[in-house]
Amino acid sequence: MGLGIPIIIPVSKPSKGAAGKTGLWRVEKPVVDEDKCIKCWLCWLYCPEDVITEGPNGFPQIDYTFCKGCGVCADVCPTKAIQMIKEEE
Amino acid sequence: MAVEGTWEIITGNQAAAIAAKLARVKVVPAYPITPQTTIVEYIASFIESGHMDAEYIRVESEHSAMAAAIGASAAGVRAFTATASQGLLLMSEVLHWAAGSRLPIGMAVVNRAVGPPWNIHVDHQDAMSQRDTGWLQVYISSNQEVLDTILMMYKVAEHPDVLLPFMVCLDGFVLSHTYMPVNIPRQEDVDEFLPEYSPPHWKLDPENPITFGNLALPEEYQEMRWSMDLSMRRALDLIEDVAEEFFQKFGRYHGGVTWKYKVEDADYVVVTAGTMASEAEVAVDELREEGMRVGLLKVRAFRPFPHRDVAEVLQDRKGVIIIDRSIAFSSGGPIGIEVRSSLYNISGSPPVVNYVTGLGGRDVTYEDIVEMTKDGIGRITSDRLRRPYYWYKLKPEYEKIELSEEVRL
Ligand code: SF4
Ligand code: SF4
Numbered sequence A: 001m002g003l004g005i006p007i008i009i010p011v012s013k014p015s016k017g018a019a020g021k022t023g024l025w026r027v028e029k030p031v032v033d034e035d036k037c038i039k040c041w042l043c044w045l046y047c048p049e050d051v052i053t054e055g056p057n058g059f060p061q062i063d064y065t066f067c068k069g070c071g072v073c074a075d076v077c078p079t080k081a082i083q084m085i086k087e088e089e
Numbered sequence B: 001m002a003v004e005g006t007w008e009i010i011t012g013n014q015a016a017a018i019a020a021k022l023a024r025v026k027v028v029p030a031y032p033i034t035p036q037t038t039i040v041e042y043i044a045s046f047i048e049s050g051h052m053d054a055e056y057i058r059v060e061s062e063h064s065a066m067a068a069a070i071g072a073s074a075a076g077v078r079a080f081t082a083t084a085s086q087g088l089l090l091m092s093e094v095l096h097w098a099a100g101s102r103l104p105i106g107m108a109v110v111n112r113a114v115g116p117p118w119n120i121h122v123d124h125q126d127a128m129s130q131r132d133t134g135w136l137q138v139y140i141s142s143n144q145e146v147l148d149t150i151l152m153m154y155k156v157a158e159h160p161d162v163l164l165p166f167m168v169c170l171d172g173f174v175l176s177h178t179y180m181p182v183n184i185p186r187q188e189d190v191d192e193f194l195p196e197y198s199p200p201h202w203k204l205d206p207e208n209p210i211t212f213g214n215l216a217l218p219e220e221y222q223e224m225r226w227s228m229d230l231s232m233r234r235a236l237d238l239i240e241d242v243a244e245e246f247f248q249k250f251g252r253y254h255g256g257v258t259w260k261y262k263v264e265d266a267d268y269v270v271v272t273a274g275t276m277a278s279e280a281e282v283a284v285d286e287l288r289e290e291g292m293r294v295g296l297l298k299v300r301a302f303r304p305f306p307h308r309d310v311a312e313v314l315q316d317r318k319g320v321i322i323i324d325r326s327i328a329f330s331s332g333g334p335i336g337i338e339v340r341s342s343l344y345n346i347s348g349s350p351p352v353v354n355y356v357t358g359l360g361g362r363d364v365t366y367e368d369i370v371e372m373t374k375d376g377i378g379r380i381t382s383d384r385l386r387r388p389y390y391w392y393k394l395k396p397e398y399e400k401i402e403l404s405e406e407v408r409l
Helices: A042-046 A072-076 B012-022 B037-048 B062-074 B085-100 B143-157 B187-193 B218-250 B275-289 B307-314 B334-343 B366-381 B396-403
Strands: A028-032 A052-054 A060-062 A082-086 B006-010 B027-030 B055-058 B080-083 B106-111 B136-139 B166-171 B180-184 B258-261 B268-272 B294-299 B301-303 B319-324 B352-356
Touching (some): A028 A060, A042 A072, A072 A082, B006 B012, B012 B037, B012 B106, B012 B180, B027 B062, B027 B080, B037 B055, B037 B080, B080 B085, B085 B218, B106 B143, B143 B166, B143 B180, B187 B218, B258 B275, B268 B307, B275 B366, B294 B307, B301 B334, B319 B366, B334 B352
Parallel strands (some): B027 B055, B106 B166, B268 B294, B268 B319
Antiparallel strands (some): A028 A082, A052 A060, B258 B294
8 A cells, every 4th residue: 555645636526616606707697488498407417517406396496606607508408498698787 | 486478579569559458458549640550450459359358449639549548547447548759749738637637547659759840760759748747757678678567557657656647658660660579478477466457546436426627726736736746756666666576576677767787887877768778788888898887877767757866876977978869959858957957966976968869760879879978988088068968960061060169058
């Protein structure tokens, strides 16, 4: 075994917001239209920030504190249920 | 310590491919480039014929080859690839990822000149220009040494104190395409020497998701670089230990971080690497026959660089002659630069003459090494050491310009 040399490895558990409250950067936010959503969960799979979860009514719910507004979820949604809406200011 | 195994007459590239098979590597992402091509061709045929149990990934570039090797190694298996010249340079960005992620990937680098101008022959600039990526680098002088060193270096790289990738560097065509007798050890002996790789700290695992290569801000970053540096320095002793263990098991010793030849009583020591070191052994014998006490210090490990050993061997000699097959523009040969840094702060540091030669495959024979050594000794004894380095064997019309007073350094 080793001599106890510290091997400092750049690995971490995935978690949201490792780089701060990224939601502050956002210029557009994704909004889910539950009438169009078919719960395929592609948005959940593709969201690079891991901020999409299942909301109380079973539809995708977005944590806007950390959602950076990249629009990937809107892009992959097969039914166009997610719209990117301009932030007020 | 009986030498078992079978003898075959093979090329350096065959030796590298057989070593990958014997090491039971599990993933080989491959992109062919001269003079490396036959390594990945041999591996492809081993896998196709069922003699090797590994995934072969045909990638679209060397950048992807290294990226795939990183993925494989991160998933916890032994990975191997091979490249040369521009291919290695194309990998450069991902070489940093492999080392920074602490993945003990193995790679044969068949040293070849960097273009332009296009040139497929030996030159160490491709690998030496990657010296600060965090990869271990060992330079090789024979086909047997290629095979044995790949096996040894997996053991060093995978040691829990090291966890860094390694390059075994062999001279293009001089070794890669030249046949020599090589002893191929028995698989069961290699298995005993090199057990299956098991990552000690982390691996990609869907049951326990982790990310790697994440953001590390100023509070974190510096210690990660320190840890890589420490591991690399720790590898100096491990390379020696593993070479000794290999010797006990297989009866072959090619040196550890260095290889010494007739240095004990030497007044002058020649320092070089790769196949020029084999030529230098013959040159040393010639010079001794002429009554000059000359020895050879072959630098095997260029990363980690064996500063302490170099200083121990070289201090208090009358002079040191360093021969490099690579140019660090306006600074000399990379080995020359390192050796000077080994000697600078010690007492009894000898005068150093550094020659740059053999670039782009220009032949360097033992006679050339005899000539450089005599020229170096002449400069040292007559106090004509005006420059940090000298070009050797330039065409005469260019040599005149090189040696004119107007050429400043
Ligand atoms: S906009 Fe980007 S960050 Fe925000 S929820 Fe969609 S995919 Fe995730
Ligand atoms: S990708 Fe669209 S349809 Fe699928 S779950 Fe997300 S919002 Fe609903």
